[in-house]
Amino acid sequence: MEKRSRGFYVLAAFFGLFVLFLYGPILTIGILSFQGPQGGLTFPMNGVSTYWFRDLFQEQAVGDIWGAFRRSTMLGLMVMITTVVVSVMAGLAFRKRFAGSGVLFYAAITSLVIPSILISLGVGLIFNQLGLKIHWATSGFGAQLTWTLPFGLLIMFAVFNRFDKSYEEAARDQGATAWQTLRHVVLPIIAPSLIGVGLFGFTLSYDEFARTLLTSGSYNTLPLEIFGMTTNVTTPVIYALGTLTTAFSFAIIAAFLLGAWIMGKRRARLGSDAGKGL
Known part of the structure; x- marks a missing residue:
């Protein structure tokens, strides 16, 4: 067996520190959420229990946690x-160049480099000037699209840039219409990428704070609710909430990855069956 070089261990240690830096705070919050009934917000822990998870499902004196969760999920x-x-x-x-395509492309992704709080302020001002009600489902929805759409566009541009057009030509040769080609050929082939775009869209929206701050109106989304709780909640219930929302996020990611895996297996099986038919 070939001996590992010193550089390998240095890079492995660096990667380990990166993972610790990335997930250490999440792990810390998860541990502190299991404080005993008399526990506080810091170490050392005062007992171990699931008391604060049970308390989370009781009526809270401050805020509307589950209402905020429903709004963030719907949004x-x-x-x-x-x-x-x-x-x-x-x-x-x-896929085909048209007049103004370059300008339109750069205009679509410009919002990625504009400070998020300015986007939130601008969208809020536009709704206010137009006499429209500022609400999480309208102005908040529009503000968040300025964050998720550029990522979706960049992914789909890369996907279609590598897409083999011979599949579409074969479908047209068999008499398929443009809609049939899109539905039965193009979309099934790019389905895993669509799952990726959907995952980006949901997760970026679910935890978005800055672009929702001035566009949510009278009802908070979950990130805004958690931020508000940090100023007036002094018990580990806030850690229990953070642990549950993090588990929910990982569950969503796992569901999307499972969907992509199932689609990949289905495509492989269909391809194998087609090969046997030939």
Whole structure:
């Protein structure tokens, strides 16, 4: 067996520190959420129990945790669906150059480099000037799309840039219409990428704070609710909330990855069956 070089161990140690830096705070919050009934917000822990998780499901004196959770989930689903649909349409449109395509592309991704709080302020001012109600499902929805759409567009541009057009030509040779080609050929092939775009859209929306701060109106989303709780909640219940929301995020990611794996297995099986048929 070939001996590892010193550089390998240095890079491995660096990667280990990176993982610790990335997940250490999450692990710390998870541990502190299991404090005993008399526990506080810091170490050392005062007992071990699930008391604060049970307390989380009781009526809270401050805030509307579960209402905020429902709003963030609904908003995330709205943003996810819109991001996927618009990204696919834009990816199809940009397969051929058209007048102003370059300007439109850079205009679409400019929001990535503009400070998020300025986007939130700008969207809020526009709604205010137009006499429209500032609400998480309207102005908040629009502000978050300025964050998720550029990622979706960049992914779909890369996907279609590598897409083999011979599949579409074969479908047209068999008499398929443009819609049939899109539905039965293009979309199944790019389905794993669509899952990735959907995952980006939902997760970026679910934990977005700055772009929602001035556009959510009278009702908080979950990140805003948690931020508000940090100023007036002095018990580990806030850690229990953080642990549950983190577990929910990982569950969503796992569900998307499972969907991508199932689609990959299905495509491989269909390809194998087609090969046997030949």
